[in-house]
Amino acid sequence: MNIQPTYSSLDYPGKMSLVLFTPGCDLRCKYCHNPQLLKNERLTKWDIEEIEEEVEKNLDFIDGIVLSGGEPLLHLDVIENFIKQAKDSNLLVKLDTNGLHPDEISEIIDDLDYVAMDIKAPLDKYYKISDIYPSNTKETINRTIEIILEHNVFLECRTTYVPQLLTPQDIYDLTxxxxxxxxxxxxFRNRVTYDSRLADYEEPNPEELLKIIKSLDTTIPEIHIKSNQFGNQIIKKE
Ligand code: SF4
Structure with missing residues (x-):
């Protein structure tokens, strides 16, 4: 398998989860820290069985599963099975997505408890992050957001801040x-990146992230900073 399921107390806030990684993605973010998942789009039936067994074995230790990747919605038929298994076992389900698959998310939205969606850049500036992206990125991501909100599923949006690719104004505009x-x-972490040139980029200082967050004009009720130095910091919670 590309990446073994991983136990985590961080990926589903406040819960112990099993993170299931699926391969393939329709973006090529320069900072992608799972580049090995971008090479192979396939999930074999042995991979699927292995994941299902891992979930089954650990039902007593986990509160939920996290579907991550890569882009899990490229494997809708497979993740529908994982979701069914989770729901039959009273587990929570979180989806990590790039937001580019509104039709697929509509198929499973009723069974999701939490969606974490990347907003990589202002929606008309994805060229800053990835050399490939759909021409209708803005409309597609807005549609995905609408579907999630209409169904009252908790939505976390998140941006990886690389100072050489984005500006504070970009974060202001996108939020x-x-x-x-x-x-x-x-x-941004420079340890493993899809574009090897980013390994030479310095990681931004958490103080810089805090300064950006403090300058935002947004009604979003809860705001966090995630950094290597301070972990997950809650900056605002209404
Ligand atoms: S959307 Fe995520 S998995 Fe896909 S290339 Fe970007 S960082 Fe990697």
Missing amino acids: KDLKCDMYTIQQ
């Missing part, structure tokens, strides 16, 4: 009218 329950700005 200004963003509708979600929680926004997280994540510190």
Whole structure:
């Protein structure tokens, strides 16, 4: 399998979860820290069985599963099975997504408890982050947000801040009218990156992230900073 399921107390806030990684993605973010998942789009039936067994074995230790990747919605038929298994076992389900698959998310939205969606840049500036992205990125992501909010599923939006790719104004612009329950700005980490040139970029100082967050004009009720130095910091919670 590309990446083994991983236990985590961080990926589903406040819960112990099993994180299931799926391969393939329709973006190529320069900072992607799972580049091995971008090479192979396939999930074999042995992978699927292995994941289902891992969930089954650990039902007593976990509160939920996190569907992550890569982009899990590229494997809708497979993740529908994981979700069914989770729901039959009274587990919570969180989806990590790039927001580019509104039709697929509509199919499973009733069974999701939490969605963490990347907003990589202002929606008309994805060229800053990825050399490939759909021409209708803005409309597609807005549709995905609408579907999630209409169904009252908790929505966290998050941006990885790479000072060489984004500016504080980009974060201001992308959060200004963003509708979600929680926004997280994540510190860029240079250990493993899809574009090897980013390994030479310095990681931003958490103080820089704090300064950006304090300058925002947004009604988002909960705002976090995630950094290597301070972990997950709640900056605002209404
Ligand atoms: S960071 Fe996420 S959205 Fe970007 S290429 Fe990697 S898996 Fe895809």
